[in-house]
Amino acid sequence: MATIRDVSKLANVSVATVSRVINQSGYVNEVTEKAVRQAMETLSYVPSDMARSLAGKKSATIALIVPDILNPFFPELARAVEDAAHQLGYTVILCNSDHDPEKERNYFGMLKNKRIDGIIVASYTIHPQQLLELQRQSIAAVVIDNHFPSHPILALQSKNREGAVMAVRHLLDRGCTTIAHISGPLEILPSRERLLGYELVMREHGMFAPSLIAEGDFHVEGGYRAMQELLKLHPDIDGVFAGNDLMAIGALKALYIAGKAVPQDVKLIGFDGIALATVVPELSTIAQPIAEMGKLATHYLMRQIRNEPVECKTHELDVRLLVRQSTTD
Amino acid sequence: MATIRDVSKLANVSVATVSRVINQSGYVNEVTEKAVRQAMETLSYVPSDMARSLAGKKSATIALIVPDILNPFFPELARAVEDAAHQLGYTVILCNSDHDPEKERNYFGMLKNKRIDGIIVASYTIHPQQLLELQRQSIAAVVIDNHFPSHPILALQSKNREGAVMAVRHLLDRGCTTIAHISGPLEILPSRERLLGYELVMREHGMFAPSLIAEGDFHVEGGYRAMQELLKLHPDIDGVFAGNDLMAIGALKALYIAGKAVPQDVKLIGFDGIALATVVPELSTIAQPIAEMGKLATHYLMRQIRNEPVECKTHELDVRLLVRQSTTD
DNA sequence: ATAGTATGTGTAACCGGTACCGTAACTATG
DNA sequence: CATAGTTACGGTACCGGTTACACATACTAT
Numbered sequence A, B: 001m002a003t004i005r006d007v008s009k010l011a012n013v014s015v016a017t018v019s020r021v022i023n024q025s026g027y028v029n030e031v032t033e034k035a036v037r038q039a040m041e042t043l044s045y046v047p048s049d050m051a052r053s054l055a056g057k058k059s060a061t062i063a064l065i066v067p068d069i070l071n072p073f074f075p076e077l078a079r080a081v082e083d084a085a086h087q088l089g090y091t092v093i094l095c096n097s098d099h100d101p102e103k104e105r106n107y108f109g110m111l112k113n114k115r116i117d118g119i120i121v122a123s124y125t126i127h128p129q130q131l132l133e134l135q136r137q138s139i140a141a142v143v144i145d146n147h148f149p150s151h152p153i154l155a156l157q158s159k160n161r162e163g164a165v166m167a168v169r170h171l172l173d174r175g176c177t178t179i180a181h182i183s184g185p186l187e188i189l190p191s192r193e194r195l196l197g198y199e200l201v202m203r204e205h206g207m208f209a210p211s212l213i214a215e216g217d218f219h220v221e222g223g224y225r226a227m228q229e230l231l232k233l234h235p236d237i238d239g240v241f242a243g244n245d246l247m248a249i250g251a252l253k254a255l256y257i258a259g260k261a262v263p264q265d266v267k268l269i270g271f272d273g274i275a276l277a278t279v280v281p282e283l284s285t286i287a288q289p290i291a292e293m294g295k296l297a298t299h300y301l302m303r304q305i306r307n308e309p310v311e312c313k314t315h316e317l318d319v320r321l322l323v324r325q326s327t328t329d
Numbered sequence C: 001a002t003a004g005t006a007t008g009t010g011t012a013a014c015c016g017g018t019a020c021c022g023t024a025a026c027t028a029t030g
Numbered sequence D: 001c002a003t004a005g006t007t008a009c010g011g012t013a014c015c016g017g018t019t020a021c022a023c024a025t026a027c028t029a030t
Helices: A004-011 A015-023 A030-043 A049-056 A073-087 A101-113 A128-136 A160-173 A189-204 A220-233 A245-257 A290-305 B004-011 B015-023 B030-042 B049-056 B073-087 B101-113 B128-136 B160-173 B189-204 B220-233 B245-257 B290-305
Strands: A061-066 A091-096 A118-121 A140-144 A155-158 A179-183 A213-215 A239-242 A267-272 A284-287 A314-317 A320-322 B061-066 B091-096 B118-121 B140-144 B155-158 B179-183 B213-215 B239-242 B267-272 B284-287 B314-317 B320-322
Touching: A004 A015, A004 A030, A015 A030, A049 B049, A061 A073, A061 A101, A073 A091, A073 A290, A073 B073, A073 B091, A091 A101, A091 B073, A101 A128, A118 A290, A128 A140, A140 A290, A155 A160, A155 A290, A160 A179, A160 A189, A160 A239, A160 A267, A160 A284, A160 A320, A179 A189, A179 A220, A179 A245, A213 A220, A220 A239, A220 A245, A239 A245, A245 A267, A290 A314, B004 B015, B004 B030, B015 B030, B061 B073, B061 B101, B073 B091, B073 B290, B091 B101, B101 B128, B118 B290, B128 B140, B140 B290, B155 B160, B155 B290, B160 B179, B160 B189, B160 B239, B160 B267, B160 B284, B160 B320, B179 B189, B179 B220, B179 B245, B213 B220, B220 B239, B220 B245, B239 B245, B245 B267, B290 B314
Parallel strands: A061 A091, A061 A118, A118 A140, A140 A155, A155 A314, A179 A213, A179 A239, A239 A267, A267 A284, B061 B091, B061 B118, B118 B140, B140 B155, B155 B314, B179 B213, B179 B239, B239 B267, B267 B284
Antiparallel strands: A091 B091, A284 A320, B284 B320
């Protein structure tokens, strides 16, 4: 593997000149440049990013920490982040934390070792101190789908409560009178926000009852079980707001098995707007701008990395009601 | 950010000694070690992987190139690869090639620059020369879901043809007489293999007709369109073998809209065994051992990296028939 | 004519580690 | 008691780049 010195020898110039050619910095004569490029070619020289990073003190690498890439929310996020990063010449390291603080700490250690330039972290188990600690080591950080209002941490979040309100209002508009909610795990902030939105509207209409709420796990299976429980307690349910699309799909299965037709007997709406919610019947949902979040997160991160001014606060993104078959007769 | 020299100064030892402590190599007195660790602690020193990689000539990083992480096949793969790699102390860089040779070359360049230790690539557009070129730069490579029989390249693949045979036989067993096939893009090798398996069985039974085949795009949308076309030509179709699960979901939608009940009127089977095939009705499918593939690929890669002997040939993995609701009355 | 600026290139000191080599004291062996 | 092995360190040349600084020359403006 050829090095910059090999090239410099072959081209009869100094390493500085070769470096200038590579980086298009400083003055280099056209003729010299040609000679250098020729030498690089014949040696099939590829500059080492490692050495470059070491000397230049930047790795052009960021990390994306997600709980589990298997949850379809996160591939969409990952895709957007990777696209944006790649366009800016950055590389993305993928990490699955599994909601496990231990694993998370472990990753943080690795990433510090690697001197990566920044982290985008979607985690509900993370502690604000960990982020601040990172910033102290001058590693930029952006949090997604979680926030820490009392700390100077840049966070990106959808308007979860507002979205929940939209969802429940939509069910009411469609004539539902007994509306259940399948919440996500309540230690997760967005779950609580969505629950709150649900509660708000239900109370407004004097329809609130704790037994209309079941806690799921954000997965198909949990939605399925929660729906079964709910049906046992309230066979007359005619509307369901699931805390995310996966649980909505689980609910759909449970309803199907219970012989309830969607949307005729029960109207169902999810949250997230993942691409795969194209089941039969197609799922109405509150769509988060997932790709937008990923892109924005990456751009905010870059600004931090470049020390450009950014407001280290929570940025809230609008959600959209997507009316599809599961709430339309 | 403290360096090894800072630590060595504070602990009154040489950098060599600190290095020995860090790597637990060579001889270090207990007392000295304690002093060094103490110094590392007070300076909150974190060794730089970059410098280490540069000196040690290995990056402990591998890359995973997939066409598109949005296709649910690939998160499962990514998850398995990341898990296996992480356990072995490796970091995974994620790349989306979008089936775009240009983007692919671009990534290959970046990865060479980074001196990563190895690449796992799931691509149908890649050329064997590119892989051999990598190996020449002593970057290990494993190919997934594609293969190059005439080159010394380690590849991992499911038994696609065999799986297709199983799928069609299953439909026959269920009493289907007019069985259509929605193939994946035919420039993709596994698509052709599956098509071949289908054709084989159909010919065996004298049921083959080219018009029973429609080409899809491995996505829901393409499956949907292909199914519509097929129904136009053959309203009497009573069995469908889709080239992957996403297209099967698309077909399901088309059938639903056409008023065909699954599985009563038409039996439907997919391919892949992605976790999300839990729609209603649940999809029968030929399950690939995706996680197994990811894990195996990573382990093979490691062996190559460590220069352990590995057979650079195509390794074939067994598939499994999962009978679920879409083929069961 | 002269200072000032633009152009072109080389030298060498970094970046933050690893690892080989040398030194030195202490212990074991014959 | 000579010799060799073990233990415990330090010195320093790498790894492959970047970049500040020095130096030289040519061109411009005053």
